Amino acid sequence: xxxxxxxxxSDCGVKSNIKSIPGVMTIRGCAYAGSKGVVWGPIKDMxxxxxxxxxxxxYSWGSRRNYYVGTTGIDTFVTLQFTSxxxxxxxxxxxxxxxxxLIDELQELFPLNRGITIQSECPIGLIGDDxxxxxxxxxxxxxxxxIVPVRCEGFRGVSQSLGHHxxxxxxxxxxxxxSAPEASSKFEPTPYDVAIIGDYNIGGDAWSSRILLExxxxxxxxxxxxDGSLAELEATPKxxxxxxxxxxxMN
Numbered sequence: 001x002x003x004x005x006x007x008x009x010s011d012c013g014v015k016s017n018i019k020s021i022p023g024v025m026t027i028r029g030c031a032y033a034g035s036k037g038v039v040w041g042p043i044k045d046m047x048x049x050x051x052x053x054x055x056x057x058x059y060s061w062g063s064r065r066n067y068y069v070g071t072t073g074i075d076t077f078v079t080l081q082f083t084s085x086x087x088x089x090x091x092x093x094x095x096x097x098x099x100x101x102l103i104d105e106l107q108e109l110f111p112l113n114r115g116i117t118i119q120s121e122c123p124i125g126l127i128g129d130d131x132x133x134x135x136x137x138x139x140x141x142x143x144x145x146x147i148v149p150v151r152c153e154g155f156r157g158v159s160q161s162l163g164h165h166x167x168x169x170x171x172x173x174x175x176x177x178x179s180a181p182e183a184s185s186k187f188e189p190t191p192y193d194v195a196i197i198g199d200y201n202i203g204g205d206a207w208s209s210r211i212l213l214e215x216x217x218x219x220x221x222x223x224x225x226x227d228g229s230l231a232e233l234e235a236t237p238k239x240x241x242x243x244x245x246x247x248x249x250m251n
Contacts, residue, residue: 030154033060034163035170036119038249040150042066042200042225043233044076045114047106050083051099051131052121056154057083067204068227074112082106086123095129103138103147114230115146117170125153135174146230148174161248168251175233187235193221195239198250201226209245224250 005011029037037060040048050057061081070076084090084098103116116138118131131149139147150170152163194213199206206226213220221239222232236242244250 029060029160029163031157031160031163031166032056032119032121032152032154034157034160034249035150035152035167036060036163038160038200039164039167039225040117040119040170042068042078043117043228043230044068044070044078045229046117046146047077047080047082047110047113047115048117048119049099049102049106050081050121051086051095051118051129052084052123053086054083056121057081065203066226067201067207073110077110077113086121091123091127094127095124096131096134099129099131100134100138103134107142115148117148117150119150120153122154125151125155146175146178164249165251171233172251175230176237187238189238190219191240192218193239194218194241194243195222195224195232195236196220197224197242197244198246198248199223199226200246200249206245209243213243 033056036048036050036057040046041060050060058081061079066078068076068078072079082102084095084102086095086098090098099118106113106116118135120129120131124131131151135147135149139145148170150167152166156162156166196206196209196213199209201207201223206223210220210223222228222236224233224236
């Protein structure tokens with residue numbers, strides 16, 4: 001906020017540390033922004049759907065410098081924007097069918113994606129879309145594909161921090177608890193396996209950390225979540241040590 005300080009007044013009316021108002025773009029993010037823009041968004045080989053009106057997805061799309069290695073549209077999707085583009089009729093009749101169709105279209109357009117998340121915006125929680133049922137149904141239809149519903153509606157938290165925790169809980173409930181046994185059997189552990197937790201590779205800083213750790217003789221098996229992948233999420237419980245960068249963004 002910018003305001004003029006007038007003579008005789010104790011302050012100029014600037015306020016901080018107050019709640020965000022859902023539906024209003026403020027200087028701080030909401031729970032949705034914390035989940036989609038920070039934790040899930042940098043997972044590069046998964047497609048992250050902004051389920052709701054287009055504005056929220058646009059807001060969380062191009063403002064972060066989560067660097068990654070890969071070919072956009074083939075094995076990485078970080079800089080692409082996917083939205084169910086809610087309209088008034090979707091508020092009235094519900095968006096379950098719309099997001100179901102969207103998942104089918106994404107599978108056709110981007111068949112090499114490793115998984116999909118459904119990032120719910122405010123209207124989804126208000127009208128009661130059952131994104132969990134959609135996720136289970138489409139996962140089964142596509143042979144056990146990882147499809148994660150994330151209940152990160154903006155009104156759930158006064159800032160984006162709660163969105164971080166909601167996103168991490170979704171990883172626990174929909175990735176860790178559902179990892180196939182055959183996937184873990186391919187993982188060969190070493191005594192020096194570590195995970196970098198709470199680093200989103202803003203401007204490439206996670207790469208610097210990784211280089212230092214690997215030169216020390218450690219093996220980084222996962223980055224959360226900058227330049228990260230679904231396979232790294234699945235491998236994380238095998239780490240001997242979690243190295244925490246940002247406590248506020250990781251449970």
